[in-house]
Amino acid sequence: MSTHENLQTTAGATPPKRSRIGRWIAIFVALVICGIAGFAAFAWRPSIPEVPTPAASSFPPELVARGQRVAAAGFCASCHTIAGGKPLAGGYAMKTGFGTIYSTNISPDRENGIGAWSEDAFLRAMHEGVARDGSHLFPAFPYDHFTKINDEDVRALYAYIMTRPPQSVPNHPNEMPFPFGIRALQAGWKLLFFHEGRFVPTAGKSVEWNRGAYLTEALSHCSACHTPRGLLGAELESRLYDGAPVDGWFAPALNASNTTPVPWTSEELYSYLTAGVSEYHGSAAGPMAPVVHELGELSPDDLHALVSYVESIGNGDAQIAQVGPAVKAALKANADDLGRIHDRDGRLFVTACASCHYNGNRINPSRPDLGLNSAVSVDDPSNLIHVILFGISARDGAPGIVMPSFARGLSDQDVASIANYLRTTRTSKASWPDLDKKVAQIRAERSVASK
Ligand code: HEC
Ligand code: HEC
Ligand code: HEC
The missing domain is CATH 1.10.760 (Cytochrome Bc1 Complex; Chain D, domain 2)
Known part of the structure; x- marks a missing residue:
């Protein structure tokens, strides 16, 4: 009887703590299993059978x-x-x-x-x-x-x-x-x-613009390099074409935040994207070089369409009035170098670079003006350092034209001094921090990559 009573009491009382925890664990494990099974079902895609290779x-x-x-x-x-x-x-x-x-x-x-x-x-x-x-x-x-x-x-x-x-x-x-x-x-x-779905033309825009949008966004994925990515590696839609680091270089902004003093007009874009170089903006080097080589296969109509769309991202044509004053300021900066010949950095720059990059009172389209070049005005000095250390081969930039490599002739400190000199005399932007370390890093990475 007492045993019976005892049993009843036990059954009627709240269960001991351990079994309550056990129940929660069981529920948790069941949820996890359901979650994994649910995710597995969600993630599952069928295999598509093999076929004979078509002739x-x-x-x-x-x-x-x-x-x-x-x-x-x-x-x-x-x-x-x-x-x-x-x-x-x-x-x-x-x-x-x-x-x-x-x-x-x-x-x-x-x-x-x-x-x-x-x-x-x-x-x-x-x-x-x-x-x-x-x-x-x-x-x-x-x-x-x-x-x-x-x-x-x-x-x-x-x-x-x-x-x-x-x-x-x-x-x-x-x-x-x-x-x-x-x-x-x-x-x-x-x-x-990920948003799955085919390209949808924008109503009210020209056929050419929409063709350009299709080429740029669907096929040539320009934003894959020119848009910053978030922590999980996706392009940040809120910062489309704001510019981003890529393979140790920096792909500049293609929208209104582009830092070059001369706007990216249709004419400049067409020349840059087809010839690999433009009068005011210089050369397509680094990861941008193969892009230009491949675009060479497009028909002239498609290239015009691409340019029409890319121009509209930064609205360069509307700012054409800025070209004259920007060019004048850049030429003046070149002339002012002569007055800084007693300054070590200025002398280094004039000796190493101005023999080619100084052309009196006009711009030489095949030797980019450094006051107009994005390598000097973007907040990341990588492009400038790459170009000074390793030059631009005959294949990249303007075809058949070479910018020499200075990796053997200039120390990390020398390259940093020249970069800093250009940054301070050609722009009003904050100077680049830790330049010599950055030069050493890029020098080391490129020499490992070429081994
Ligand atoms: C930016 C670099 C890049 C470009 C441009 C690119 N691919 Fe790829 N592709 C990859 C990488 C990386 C993988 C492997 C992805 C993986 O392992 O999950 C891949 C995988 C693939 C696959 C799957 C192959 C397999 O065996 O599973 C196909 C098909 C493919 N690419 C076709 C193309 C075509 C066609 C183009 C041009 C229209 C192209 N890719 C352009 C980087 C690229
Ligand atoms: C693989 C990455 C990559 C892709 C894809 C790419 N770019 Fe670039 N782009 C770069 C890099 C890096 C630079 C800087 C090159 C330099 O300093 O010479 C650049 C430079 C440019 C510039 C010059 C910007 C400036 O102010 O100096 C323009 C314009 C440009 N790209 C347009 C495009 C367009 C249009 C496309 C698509 C058709 C495209 N890019 C695709 C990496 C890329
Ligand atoms: C022997 C002539 C020569 C010398 C010396 C020279 N350059 Fe160049 N540089 C060029 C040429 C030519 C190009 C264009 C190359 C092309 O388009 O293929 C160029 C391109 C550039 C670019 C444009 C890169 C781009 O992505 O748009 C920069 C920046 C540059 N040089 C910086 C310098 C600096 C800094 C020095 C001095 C350390 C220097 N250059 C010395 C001939 C020279």
């Missing part, structure tokens, strides 16, 4: 030719071909805050490339960032832009790629610390930052 002759030549232009406008080769490597065989290392991602082999090789991909699998990869086997791709592959490419252009790209020679080059594994390498987690990134 090159199955694609109409016009479609292949169109695909070649689309590929050039999308810079596929810049990322999918390494210097001295086989075309489209991948292996290009992209350093991100989450590790190093290597571009893949997208030649039609069945084993290492995308030779077994159907057109549908290719469309899905370009529009949704999902590989044929259903795994999520990392946004180092700019599918956040390519999603806007229309189906006909993606089909043309497929035709172009499938008619290239297959390259049996194995893919380089990515180097990403846990958990960044988990592809399923990309589904979460997509939920936060």
Whole structure:
């Protein structure tokens, strides 16, 4: 009886603490399991079956030719071909805050490339960032832009790629610390930052402007380099075209916050983007050089359309009245150098640079005026340091024209002095801090990269 009573009492009383905690843990574990299962279901994408590699002759030549232009406008080769490597065989290392991602082999090789991909699998990869086997791709592959490419252009790209020679080059594994390498987690990134959908023309804008917007935003993904990114690596929509660091260089703003004294007019943009150099703004060097090489494949109409749109980002044509005074101020700064010949930095600059960069009372379009060049006015000194240390090859900037390298002739302190001299005599902006350390860093990085 007492036993019975005891039992009843126990059953009727509040359960001991341990079992209450146990129940909470069970609920928590169940929630976690449901969460993981739910996320896994959400992240899951089906694999698309392999197909026999389509014969090159199955694609109409016009479609292949169109695909070649689309590929050039999308810079596929810049990322999918390494210097001295086989075309489209991948292996290009992209350093991100989450590790190093290597571009893949997208030649039609069945084993290492995308030779077994159907057109549908290719469309899905370009529009949704999902590989044929259903795994999520990392946004180092700019599918956040390519999603806007229309189906006909993606089909043309497929035709172009499938008619290239297959390259049996194995893919380089990515180097990403846990958990960044988990592809399923990309589904979460997509939920936060990715808007799937084709390009929609803006009503009220000209056909040319809309064509330019399509080229710039969908294919050429100019903002991928020229827009700052947030902590999770997505472009900050609120800071579109504000300028951003890229591969140790700085891609200047293309909007009204561009720091160069002469506006980016249609004429300047056309010359810069087609010839690699413009009268007032200088050369396309560093990561911008391959962009100009690839744009060379576009038709003149497309180039004009691109320029029409990019000009509208900064409204350069409306500010054309600034050109005269800016040029006058820059020429005056050049003339004033002669009066600073007793100052060590001024003398260093005149000796090393002015022999080429001084042209009396007019601008020499193939030797950029340094008072007008963005390398001197942007808040990041990297571009100027790169150019002084390593010059500009005959292939980059103006074709066939070289800016010599000073890496062997000037110490880090000398380069810093020249940069500082230009910054203080050509702009009214704050001087760059820790310049000599920055020079040493860029010198070390480039010499490691070239080994
Ligand atoms: C900014 C560099 C960059 C550009 C430009 C670029 N890609 Fe890629 N691409 C990558 C990287 C990196 C990957 C690998 C992503 C990953 O592993 O998740 C990739 C992956 C791919 C894949 C998936 C391949 C596979 O095996 O899963 C395809 C297809 C592809 N790219 C096609 C293209 C095409 C077509 C173009 C031009 C229109 C292009 N890419 C331009 C960087 C780039
Ligand atoms: C791979 C990264 C990358 C891409 C893609 C890219 N740019 Fe650039 N861009 C740069 C860098 C870096 C510079 C600075 C080059 C220099 O100092 O010579 C630059 C410079 C420029 C400049 C000169 C700005 C100034 O004030 O000096 C313009 C204009 C420009 N880019 C336009 C474009 C357009 C238009 C596109 C798309 C068609 C584009 N860029 C795509 C990296 C890029
Ligand atoms: C032998 C002639 C020569 C000398 C000396 C020279 N440069 Fe240049 N520089 C050029 C030429 C030519 C270009 C344009 C190259 C091109 O477009 O391919 C250029 C381009 C530049 C640019 C423009 C880069 C851009 O991205 O727009 C800067 C900045 C520059 N030089 C700075 C300097 C500085 C600083 C010195 C002195 C340390 C110097 N240069 C010495 C010939 C020279």
